[in-house]
Amino acid sequence: EDKVVQSPLSLVVHEGDTVTLNCSYEVTNFRSLLWYKQEKKAPTFLFMLTSSGIEKKSGRLSSILDKKELFSILNITATQTGDSAVYLCASYNTDKLIFGTGTRLQVFP
């Protein structure tokens, strides 16, 4: 059975800290891995990682994909209160995107 597992389930940090969010996956017909940020409403897209793009960076956020060990990490440096959200990891099995349960990040001033 396909599955995507995220850890930790929740994380509480102070502004300025660096955090690492983990995502492991077991899916048949793997095609790509995606990260989303969800605040109060719909998830918003952060990164997509594939065989041809195993590292992505955008400002304070970066992500890598390890296809051999079947995991990905999302790093956030110099966290801000606006980073507080649920971070979702998802992996494609052919044409279906399968999500993990998410990591809830709370950043306090």
Place this chain on the structure above:
Amino acid sequence: DAGITQSPRHKVTETGTPVTLRCHQTENHRYMYWYRQDPGHGLRLIHYSYGVKDTDKGEVSDGYSVSRSKTEDFLLTLESATSSQTSVYFCATQARAREAGELFFGEGSRLTVL
């Protein structure tokens, strides 16, 4: 932002009643998905569609049916709602699943079954 509209945005209904949620998109995306989101479960795929009249089941399809008679509309129906179907429902679209790329999400529909 992709033009994805869900309706209704909020609904309270009673056990045993039928409910239909509508997802409308203006992007001409081929693929459309219905997810439900519950605490501790993340987003779980209910049904998806890869074209007009072409649909398939996801991981939690029991108790749900879908229809797609036009590219722009994807309907999710609960034939006889149960309290376990209380959830937030998200519709999502994607232009071409061959690219295994970004899904665009609607704003969600909160359904409460009493």
